[in-house]
Amino acid sequence: MPNPSAPRNNGKQQDPALRRKNFDEVAHTFTKEEALAEADRCLHCPTHPCQNACPVGVHIPDFIAFIKAGDAGAAVSEIMKTSLLPAICGRVCPQEKHCEGHCVLKAKFGAVNIGGLERYAADTARAEGALKPPVPAASTGKKVVCIGSGPSSLACAAELRRAGHDVTVLEALHAYGGVLRYGIPSFRLPREVINKEVQTVQDMGVKFKTDVLVGATIKLDELLKEYDAVYIGSGAGLPMMLGIPGENGVGVYSANEFLTRINLMQAYKFPQTDTPVQVGKHVVVLGGGNSAMDAARCAMRLQPETVTIAYRRSREEMPARAAEVEHAQEEGIQFEYLVTPKEILQDEQGRVTGIRFTRNQLGEPDERGRRRPVEIPGSDFVQPADTVITAIGQRPNPTIAKTTPALKTTERGVIALNEKGETSMPGVYAGGDIIRGGATVLLAMNDGIAAAGRINEYLKGK
Numbered sequence: 001m002p003n004p005s006a007p008r009n010n011g012k013q014q015d016p017a018l019r020r021k022n023f024d025e026v027a028h029t030f031t032k033e034e035a036l037a038e039a040d041r042c043l044h045c046p047t048h049p050c051q052n053a054c055p056v057g058v059h060i061p062d063f064i065a066f067i068k069a070g071d072a073g074a075a076v077s078e079i080m081k082t083s084l085l086p087a088i089c090g091r092v093c094p095q096e097k098h099c100e101g102h103c104v105l106k107a108k109f110g111a112v113n114i115g116g117l118e119r120y121a122a123d124t125a126r127a128e129g130a131l132k133p134p135v136p137a138a139s140t141g142k143k144v145v146c147i148g149s150g151p152s153s154l155a156c157a158a159e160l161r162r163a164g165h166d167v168t169v170l171e172a173l174h175a176y177g178g179v180l181r182y183g184i185p186s187f188r189l190p191r192e193v194i195n196k197e198v199q200t201v202q203d204m205g206v207k208f209k210t211d212v213l214v215g216a217t218i219k220l221d222e223l224l225k226e227y228d229a230v231y232i233g234s235g236a237g238l239p240m241m242l243g244i245p246g247e248n249g250v251g252v253y254s255a256n257e258f259l260t261r262i263n264l265m266q267a268y269k270f271p272q273t274d275t276p277v278q279v280g281k282h283v284v285v286l287g288g289g290n291s292a293m294d295a296a297r298c299a300m301r302l303q304p305e306t307v308t309i310a311y312r313r314s315r316e317e318m319p320a321r322a323a324e325v326e327h328a329q330e331e332g333i334q335f336e337y338l339v340t341p342k343e344i345l346q347d348e349q350g351r352v353t354g355i356r357f358t359r360n361q362l363g364e365p366d367e368r369g370r371r372r373p374v375e376i377p378g379s380d381f382v383q384p385a386d387t388v389i390t391a392i393g394q395r396p397n398p399t400i401a402k403t404t405p406a407l408k409t410t411e412r413g414v415i416a417l418n419e420k421g422e423t424s425m426p427g428v429y430a431g432g433d434i435i436r437g438g439a440t441v442l443l444a445m446n447d448g449i450a451a452a453g454r455i456n457e458y459l460k461g462k
């Protein structure tokens with residue numbers, strides 16, 4: 001009999017006092033005993049509301065049943081029927097918004113720790129040699145190229161390969177994974193986990209090439225001569241600017257630059273690595289999403305005196321994963337809610353000395369249902385700071401669209417799709433942040449999987 005009333009196990013974590021000084025992974029994978037006990041809480045609901053709320057429809061009660069039976073290999077095979085990056089998703093998906101947010105146990109006893117169990121299944125099966133890449137269908141003789149190597153392209157490439165096509169992934173950077181590698185820090189997602197998940201896709205026979213910036217190294221039109229179809233999963237890697245005075249001051253970073261230095265270039269190991277990164281004594285991060293949490297937690301590990309996250313709404317409207325906000329608080333990061341930055345102040349040398357903020361109160365909900373910040377007149381104050389990191393959103397890099405006149409984009413710069421999910425160019429498909437302007441790993445993967453289905457149909461008729 002299941003034991004739903006047993007307390008939810010959030011998993012063990014590195015002590016906050018230690019982890020705020022290192023880049024080692026914060027959360028630990030369940031032991032077998034912990035996984036069995038957590039799996040035992042699941043009621044295996046026949047209507048599986050958790051699974052219905054998962055963007056890629058992972059067979060949640062079924063994989064949990066395999067864990068309960070002590071078979072991590074079978075559990076991960078069940079997950080991989082719909083999601084090929086289980087060790088990544090178990091670590092970074094916003095489960096509280098998707099599966100765990102809909103678990104029937106949530107209100108009374110706490111949701112089953114589905115993310116923790118997914119991660120356990122992937123890590124354990126891999127360690128036991130029981131994580132097997134899916135076997136591709138017989139060759140179709142068709143060639144497809146996926147642009148970018150983030151979760152969207154990885155998912156699309158794996159599905160296309162599964163269907164028997166010859167698939168190549170082209171990546172502009174020198175390493176694969178997109179935001180997983182250059183945005184999300186190793187203390188949340190260790191680099192070897194990304195490497196192993198990419199290796200699974202490589203083991204299926206997908207080919208990968210680095211240092212190819214489509215639109216510069218090669219044009220999209222040229223790719224269409226070599227390949228039967230193209231998937232664009234080039235993400236949204238361009239930081240948005242605040243548009244306030246002082247934004248170019250010395251000591252101001254975009255979260256994108258700050259995180260890329262630390263995560264991709266390993267600047268926190270400088271001078272053993274080539275790229276430096278510096279923070280002063282008082283760091284202020286502007287924003288309330290995952291980028292803001294990651295930037296603040298990375299900054300904390302460089303050991304300034306204070307790190308503050310300043311957000312224009314309240315805690316309730318913050319879009320970051322709940323676990324990251326809690327971890328940031330445990331690590332000593334301060335939060336200043338309901339404030340809008342008006343000016344970044346500088347000394348005569350242009351070095352940042354502080355930020356002038358105005359306080360807000362919450363007004364009516366916006367089109368997404370989040371209450372709008374409304375400024376309180378006369379509430380200005382100055383927060384001292386010598387390092388400012390802006391994390392207020394990302395937008396697509398225009399390189400591909402600018403060099404492909406036939407490819408339609410919207411005024412937000414994202415690639416436009418018609419009601420059938422097609423771009424304005426036959427044989428060219430797109431998904432992930434390049435059509436959404438910023439989303440989640442699972443939504444990006446889901447777009448890639450859906451586009452692979454459309455590409456399969458398109459290639460049948462070719």
Ligand code: FAD
Pocket residue numbers: 092093094147148149150151152153170171172173176177178179180183184212213214215233234235236237259290291292294321394397399400431432433434438439440441442444
């Ligand atoms: P990306 O991951 O951006 O990958 C796009 C890839 O395409 C990049 O590698 C880029 O170099 C490459 N590329 C771009 N242009 C070209 C070109 N012209 N030619 C060739 N290659 C090109 N989501 C979650 O679910 N959970 C989280 O915890 C989370 N944390 C996040 C933390 C940060 C700091 C950020 C920025 C985002 C986070 N997100 C999180 C959001 C999530 O990472 C993204 O929604 C997701 O990565 C989008 O996937 P994608 O494949 O569309 O694009």
Ligand code: SF4
Pocket residue numbers: 041042043044045048049050051060061102103104105112114
């Ligand atoms: Fe198990 Fe919760 Fe899903 Fe029900 S909703 S099957 S209890 S994880």
